[in-house]
Structures are given as structure tokens and as C-alpha cells.
Amino acid sequence: MTSSPHFHILIEKIFSINVTAEELKSIPEPSLRRLPVYLQYLQNARETGKTEISTTLIARDLRLDPTQVRKDLAYTGIIGKPKIGYNIDILINSIEDYLNWNNLSDAFLAGAGNLGLALLGFEQFTKYGIKIVALFDNDGRKIDREVKGVPVLPVEKMASLAKRMHIHIGIITVPASSAQSVAEQMVAGGIKAIWNFAPKMLKLPEEIIVENAQFATSLAVLTRKLAESLKMVE
């Protein structure tokens, strides 16, 4: 009994020691990546007037394994009812809370080009817990204007402003050639997490969280699968 790997966690719980960080870490990344998919599916389902939903149904619609769906949802702390399933409203809230998408985080976006503007205008971006509070660009024609109520400022002001405003999230939509430099300025401004859309691997201190949203990765899967399927029917 005392040799159970969960024993110390149990003890910590009994004595109300904060083990949140420990628990937070435990979700596998594939599960984490599926949560937004469930979220969007559930929001659709809610609009049809449903109030309860089972993992059996979710799994069928999303072509997943029902046990997998149950495990994924369990990470958010939701508890279902045998024979009935889960209350959709509570489930949606549970996922959003888990992702911290109910607390808006301010973010800076560098690169006021088409992609940057697309992200800024992304339908209800705030749904994803992010609020872009300033754009940064080097193009004099863009600077000091406002886009959708968000000011466009020169890049050299980014670091000091980030520090002053305690910004933790930076989004990079500049060309690959200036991505590294922009990233370093973000880090200098105290930014802790960077969402990088530039097709360029950033070299940054290990503690900085970098999520690469590279189109190339996605395209590789697509073109490869297509080549496969065309070969198959040859």
C-alpha cells in the first residue's frame, strides 16, 4: 500500500498541500490537443438544443475511441453520470477552465501583415483566452494607426512596453528573416510564451515556451496522404 506511486500525492491531498502544478503536468500532449476539438464539437451540439451527451456519441462523430474520449475529458476534472453521460454546459465550462480560456491573457502581436490581421480578426479570438492588445511593425505606413481598435506601434517599443504591461504572450507573424530578432526582443521584454508562425526555428532560452504553428508541417501530412491515395489507385 505505502509503496503505491500515488501515495505521496494522496498524503498531500489529505493535508491540503498544493499539488496543482504536479497534476497540471500529467496530461499527455495528444489529449491536450484533442480538447479544443471536443470543445468546438460540444458548442455545436449545444446549439441543437441538447443538454446531455455521452462519450459514445462524441467518439462516433469524431471517429475516436470512446474510452479515449472519457480519459481525455477526465483530465479536466469533469464527472459524468452512468447511463446518461455529461451535462454539455458543465462539460464545456470544464474544458475551458482547464485550458484557462475563461481568463483572458493579454498578448502582443508582431507583424501587421495579412496573417497578423487575420489572427486579429479571427472570429471571437477571445474565445481562446487571448486578447491582442497591440500590434508591432516596422513599416512606417502602418505605424501609429489603429486596426480594429488595436494600435500599431514600432517594433523598437515592444520590449519596454511588454515589461511595463507585464505581457506574457507574444505572437510572431513577421517574415522568417526577422523572426529571430523579434523573438529576442520579446524575450527581452519578459515574454514567456511565443506563438511562432514564421517558418523558422527560434533559438531561445530553454525556459521560453515556443509553439510553432508551421503551415509546412500540416501541408506535409496533406500532400503525403494525397500522394499515397493517388498511388493506391494507380
Place this chain on the structure above:
Amino acid sequence: MTSSPHFHILIEKIFSINVTAEELKSIPEPSLRRLPVYLQYLQNARETGKTEISTTLIARDLRLDPTQVRKDLAYTGIIGKPKIGYNIDILINSIEDYLNWNNLSDAFLAGAGNLGLALLGFEQFTKYGIKIVALFDNDGRKIDREVKGVPVLPVEKMASLAKRMHIHIGIITVPASSAQSVAEQMVAGGIKAIWNFAPKMLKLPEEIIVENAQFATSLAVLTRKLAESLKMVE
């Protein structure tokens, strides 16, 4: 010996039977997703004047396991030299060939908004084997213009034109509300693979290849990791 699972493949090779489709399927998706990362890294490395590179070095720079890098690269058919490594030019070519990025495929893009235009202007998009040959939109003000030499046409012409031009790839950058309808029109036009940027799960025939490039997934990982790291220092 004869019970080896590779025996029948061996036989097929000896008799020159086409087993390409079989071989193509074998790469694990995580490996496939890493190939574009290597590609971009190698292109950078080439610019510094290097001609040979080892997986030891690649792994260190990209924070991966060297054996993993070797296995990934081996899927493309490349052969290295002990003690030396791989010729960078040949390696780049090998990956591009494997991804079929040396053969440009024509593609249609539906949704001439900011995101659509960002994709269209994406630096050297043709580097990724895709050539967008027409944009489609419902907004009368956009229709019949040209953007960067690519015509903008009304959505209702998409299906028949796709059929006539034998287009296999469709890109969706329309709002979530019209994504399903646009996708169905693409399928009606004979399109086999869809790159979907709309935050909406598409319900399509099983044989259609759908790659969801959803921002939400990427953001979930980012915001979660950030929440973790902030909790840790509490």
C-alpha cells in the same frame, strides 16, 4: 525465415512488383511531421556554406534524439556515410522528393479574406509543392479581380471548374459557418484533399483527406504550458 513479415515484400521487390503504396504508408505520422522541420533547418545550414551534416549535430540543434533523426531521414531513402554524415544538397532533395514538393500541385482556395491572402502571399509557397491557381469568394466586391496574378471567382463556379481543371487540393479559409457547404462543393468538384483552416469539423466522405490546421489546437498547448509554468513558480 519464410515467416518473416518482410518476406513477401522482399519477393515483390525481386520480381519488381510495384509496392510503392505499401512502402509509402509505413512512415509514422510524428516522423512525417518532423520532415519539414529538418528541411528548413537544412536550408539554413546550407546557407552557411556547409556541405555535409551529421544527425548528431541536427539532433543537438533541434533538441531531438540522434537515433530518431536517423530513422526519420531513412524513410526518405537517403543513405549516409559513417563518420561523415549526409550531403546536405542530396538530403534536402531527398526530403523534398519524399514529400512530393518538387512536383507542384494546383490548388483552389476558398475565402479571399486576410487569411486567404496571407496563404497566397506566403513566402515561396511553391516551396511546399502547392500552387494556388484560383481564389473563390462570395463577396461581389472581390470577384473578378486579380490578387497577385490569381483570379478571384464566385464560389458557385468552383465545382465545375475544379472538375474541368482536375484540381485535387482545396484550401478553406472561409468563416466556420460556411465551411461545410464550401467543402461539399469542393468534393462535388472532385477535390480529394482539403486543408481546412475554419474552426469547424467537416463531415465528408471517408475517402476525402482532411487536414485541419486549427489555431485552437496550437493555442491550447501554448496556454496550457504557460499556465503550468506560472503555477510552478507560485
Place this chain on the structure above:
DNA sequence: TAGATTGTTAATCGATTAACAATC
């Protein structure tokens, strides 16, 4: 040659899937 690297086989690790008791 000695040291470094490749390519491959075996061991490990972690995610997915299966089995099943508990439950409404």
C-alpha cells in the same frame, strides 16, 4: 589506426484500446 558516425536490432516508454465492475 582511433574516433566518430551510420544503420539496425532490442529494450523501454507512453498512448491507445480492451475488458469489466459499478452505477443510474
Place this chain on the structure above:
DNA sequence: TAGATTGTTAATCGATTAACAATC
């Protein structure tokens, strides 16, 4: 109640990592 669903433990599967002979 009977049937369906949850939640959990065990088995399976597949990707990653370790070990090591072959090689330049």
C-alpha cells in the same frame, strides 16, 4: 429491471530511446 454508460485496471500497440556492430 435491463440496458447503457461511466470510470478504472489490464493488455496491446506503436513510437522513442538504448545498445552495438559495421564502416569510413
